[in-house]
Amino acid sequence: MANDSNDFMRSMGIATSGLRAQAGRMRVISENIANADSTAPTSGGDPYRRKVPTFTAQLDRALDAQVVTLGRVARDPSAFRTKYEPNNPAADAAGNVKYPNVNSLVEMTDMRDAQRSYEANLNIIGATRRMIQRTLDILKS
Template sequence: MSDFTNSMALSASGMKAQSMRLRHTSENIANADTPGYHRKTTSFQEVVEGGETTGRVQLGPVQLDRRELTRIYDPGHPMADESGYYDGSNVDLVVEIADAREAQRSYEANLRMFDQARQMSSSLLDLLRR
């Protein structure tokens, strides 16, 4: 049974990491038009317990994208400088939508793996009861 429990823990950690990734992606999309906003990026890290890797993953620290902000010409904008430009965001909506779709698909794959392990362990318990 511990193999089933372990596989469910692995897929649950993947679902949690992908849901957090999707949260950061949605924050980026929501702030795409916010002046001065830097895109948030994340990476995955393997969970280590007692000096050994567990196979589970977690989201690493959130980092801000260091690419330059888009310069937008709008002399009437309250944040515009004397030349009429202000700093926009460095969020690319196409990239964010692709990241969101990838996170969603990865979450669904982990969910299917979790459900399959749950069904297999339930079937094993049914066989053992007979």
């Protein structure tokens, strides 16, 4: 029984790490979406640059298992979008305004993927809790 409880705790710990990582991913994606149409604060300056979350695997010594964590948040080096808007205060000398390198469709797709991964980890936690409860019910009878 002691080994089973360790397996239950390991399962919950791994799923919880997945929840945290996906929640962090969703925060980064939300920031990208919120800044998708922002412009530079100064004329001819660079606007918000899209952020890309990464994940890392780490050994959790207490669980004796590999868990996932939100890693470094990198900046997307792709080109900014430009539009000719000579009356915009953020326009450069040629009248072009730089907009973030954020594609809202890509961000929404990434957000949906993150939500599905988050829900999958929640389902693992729920299933593990039900198994623990069934085990306790069997032991009580």
